[in-house]
Amino acid sequence: MQSEYTIGILGGMGSYAALHFFSRILDAFPAEKEWERPRVIIDNRCTMPSRVRAYLYGERKQELVAMMADSVMHLCDAGADSIILACNTSHLFLEEVKACIRQADRERIVNMIELCACNLSCREPKGKEFYCLATEGTMESGIYQKNFARFGMHVVCPREQEYHRIRELIEAVKQNCVSEAVTGKFLSMLRECGYTDIILGCTELPVLYQHVRKEAKEGGVKVYDPLEEVIGVVKERYGAYI
Numbered sequence: 001m002q003s004e005y006t007i008g009i010l011g012g013m014g015s016y017a018a019l020h021f022f023s024r025i026l027d028a029f030p031a032e033k034e035w036e037r038p039r040v041i042i043d044n045r046c047t048m049p050s051r052v053r054a055y056l057y058g059e060r061k062q063e064l065v066a067m068m069a070d071s072v073m074h075l076c077d078a079g080a081d082s083i084i085l086a087c088n089t090s091h092l093f094l095e096e097v098k099a100c101i102r103q104a105d106r107e108r109i110v111n112m113i114e115l116c117a118c119n120l121s122c123r124e125p126k127g128k129e130f131y132c133l134a135t136e137g138t139m140e141s142g143i144y145q146k147n148f149a150r151f152g153m154h155v156v157c158p159r160e161q162e163y164h165r166i167r168e169l170i171e172a173v174k175q176n177c178v179s180e181a182v183t184g185k186f187l188s189m190l191r192e193c194g195y196t197d198i199i200l201g202c203t204e205l206p207v208l209y210q211h212v213r214k215e216a217k218e219g220g221v222k223v224y225d226p227l228e229e230v231i232g233v234v235k236e237r238y239g240a241y242i
Contacts, residue, residue: 005241006039007234008080008108010071012046013087014174017203020210021086021227028231029238038238041078043071051089052137065093069100076105081241082234083109088201088226089137110233113147116199116226121151124197129154130224131193134201135170136163144201155199165189166202173204178211187212190221199224 007025011018022042029037048067049060068090075083085091091113098106120128132144132155139157148155158166165185172182186208190198198221200206206225209216216223 004039004079005238006041006079006081008072008075008078008083009040009042009086010068010075010083010090011042011044011086012048013051013085013090014204015044015046016173016176017207018042018044018086020207021084021203024206024227024231025234028235038234039079041075041080043075045071051087051092052135055089055092055137055141061093065096065100068093068097072097072109073101073105076102076108081108082237084230084234085109085112086203086227088113088143088203089135092137092141092143110230112226112230113143113201115233116224116229117144117147117151117153119229119232120148120224121153124153126152127154128197129156129195130197130199131155131195132157132199132201133166133189133205134199136167138201139163144199156195158193169208170202170204173207178208183208183211187215190216190223191219196220197222197224199226201226203227 009018009022022040025040026037031037045067049064051064053059054061054064072083091111094109094111130148130153132139134144138144145155169182169186172178200209200223206227209223
């Protein structure tokens, strides 16, 4: 019988975002002894096709869904109680992935975007407007807009002309090429977008935000990170387990 709460992370979409998230999981469970932390299993499946291209062009979509489902099932079989998809865009295929796995395992997957919308609706006033930075696939899909609208909140995304600027920042993290110039561009984007409440709708962006947090806050920018909501959930579940 399993005697430990286990977190499963499906990473590789990209790898440095998953690595950063794992580091944050460790920080969320400070402990004098390693065995006082929850077990974490990571499937860094970086061989998966592009989630953005799968959504926008249907490119290798079925292959992507099959690989995601396979990884989720392997994480479940390895004992994962909660499974986190360390990629916002991958959530566009979540229902198709669930259809490919055992019904009993479907509830183990934490829907990061739905969770973020639900939690913020409890903390923020109805009608609040957020600005969401994400991949082209995530923004074009309207997944954040739809989930937040369910709770009476509004999400605005950058114009199409701005997509290339966001893509450049995301790719810098994916290639582990984060520099002062890159973080400076990210800070400028936060300051100049015209909004003060900003959702980091791509898991690469928190990697950049950690470098400019102080400056962003001093500039009146309030950032919302969906991964932070996920960490809150796994901490609650771990607390209930022990």
